[in-house]
Amino acid sequence: MSQSFSIQENFNLSDYNTMGIAAKARYFVSVKSVEELKNLLADTRFYNTPKFIISGGSNVLFVSDYDGLVIHVDIKGISIEHEDEIQVKLNAGAGENWHQLVLYCVEKGWGGIENLSLIPGSVGAAPIQNIGAYGVELEEVFDSLEAVELETGEVKSFSKDECRFGYRDSVFKNELKGRFVIVNVRLKLQKSPTLNTSYRALSEKLEEEGIGDPSIKDISQAVIEIRQSKLPDPTEIGNTGSFFKNPVITKNQFQDLKSAYPEIPSYPDGEKVKVPAAWLIDQCGWKGKRFGDAGVHKMQALVIVNYGKATGKEIWNLAQKIQVSVKDRFGVLLTPEVNIVS
Numbered sequence: 510m511s512q513s514f515s516i517q518e519n520f521n522l523s524d525y526n527t528m529g530i531a532a533k534a535r536y537f538v539s540v541k542s543v544e545e546l547k548n549l550l551a552d553t554r555f556y557n558t559p560k561f562i563i564s565g566g567s568n569v570l571f572v573s574d575y576d577g578l579v580i581h582v583d584i585k586g587i588s589i590e591h592e593d594e595i596q597v598k599l600n601a602g603a604g605e606n607w608h609q610l611v612l613y614c615v616e617k618g619w620g621g622i623e624n625l626s627l628i629p630g631s632v633g634a635a636p637i638q639n640i641g642a643y644g645v646e647l648e649e650v651f652d653s654l655e656a657v658e659l660e661t662g663e664v665k666s667f668s669k670d671e672c673r674f675g676y677r678d679s680v681f682k683n684e685l686k687g688r689f690v691i692v693n694v695r696l697k698l699q700k701s702p703t704l705n706t707s708y709r710a711l712s713e714k715l716e717e718e719g720i721g722d723p724s725i726k727d728i729s730q731a732v733i734e735i736r737q738s739k740l741p742d743p744t745e746i747g748n749t750g751s752f753f754k755n756p757v758i759t760k761n762q763f764q765d766l767k768s769a770y771p772e773i774p775s776y777p778d779g780e781k782v783k784v785p786a787a788w789l790i791d792q793c794g795w796k797g798k799r800f801g802d803a804g805v806h807k808m809q810a811l812v813i814v815n816y817g818k819a820t821g822k823e824i825w826n827l828a829q830k831i832q833v834s835v836k837d838r839f840g841v842l843l844t845p846e847v848n849i850v851s
């Protein structure tokens with residue numbers, strides 16, 4: 510079997526995770542095609558080696574070195590599978606940059622993902638947590654995907670139902686966690702989309718700019734500007750965006766909290782209530798706190814940052830302390846949105 514990939518040993522991952530953690534991978538291989546990936550998986554040297562998939566590294570925290578094989582997915586390519594007057598079905602390789610794909614679609618006038626502008630990372634990771642922002646989630650435009658099973662090297666297709674999307678969640682974070690490498694994602698975009706300006710910060714921004722009848726491009730641009738003003742840029746300060754998910758609690762639990770803290774913000778979530786994790790963390794006094802090089806961002810309590818040389822353990826210790834203090838004060842357990850690798 511032809512081997513077209515190169516294996517690196519004791520590889521420093523700091524350029525491959527936006528938190529900038531200098532963890533080492535025992536082995537590291539970047540694959541540029543499905544064939545290379547299959548060859549790698551068929552390589553008997555790695556049969557019993559633990560494997561971890563990485564793309565943009567914007568949603569992972571390496572708590573320690575990884576004693577296994579880190580597979581970096583760098584499979585590129587965008588193609589149109591079907592196009593008519595109403596919609597476009599688009600195929601994108603897992604290694605394509607998500608934001609570049611959004612800009613490409615915005616330029617073409619294909620609507621559906623403009624609210625997801627400037628989310629860091631790759632196309633292949635987008636279904637893993639059903640990325641979402643400014644009132645839109647990936648599942649709304651998702652058609653299907655292809656993934657290679659790590660154990661068998663076989664390619665399998667997943668429909669939208671099979672992905673079992675939820676809030677920052679999918680089957681790939683649960684039953685199928687760590688079992689498949691997504692290699693291709695298929696999206697359905699609209700040529701005359703119903704634009705979503707329901708998210709308050711977005712509608713306010715458009716109003717501020719005097720844009721009454723926004724185009725796809727106006728929405729993308731507004732989202733980019735809001736994000737740039739609110740979120741720390743990982744190229745300037747190490748971070749992984751929101752560290753925790755917003756907790757979803759029962760109405761009864763929320764009523765108890767509301768009696769004790771009348772000012773608590775909330776959003777309806779079906780039969781339940783979603784509470785902003787940032788508010789809970791802020792109330793516990795964490796915003797702007799710094800311990801060595803690990804800290805909580807001064808403007809965004811939900812963002813844990815690496816000011817320079819923090820280790821994954823230091824970041825994780827801080828995250829756990831935040832979890833404990835929020836649980837003690839509000840009785841609410843924060844779960845990480847970030848994938849913790851130890």
Ligand SMILES: Cc1cc2nc3c(=O)[nH]c(=O)nc-3n(C[C@H](O)[C@H](O)[C@H](O)COP(=O)(O)OP(=O)(O)OC[C@H]3O[C@@H](n4cnc5c(N)ncnc54)[C@H](O)[C@@H]3O)c2cc1C
Pocket residue numbers: 527561562563564565566567568569582603628629630631632633634635637638639640641642689690691692740741742743748749750751848
């Ligand atoms: C500043 C900032 C802002 C952010 N804002 C948002 C936001 O608004 N909304 C949001 O939803 N997310 C947000 N995120 C999180 C992150 O951008 C997304 O989760 C993104 O999809 C991660 O892509 P990635 O390529 O970096 O994935 P990685 O961090 O490399 O991987 C994330 C997880 O997916 C797995 N994975 C990656 N690629 C594949 C693949 N091809 N096949 C199988 N498994 C794979 C990894 O094993 C890991 O478990 C933000 C992050 C940052 C740093």
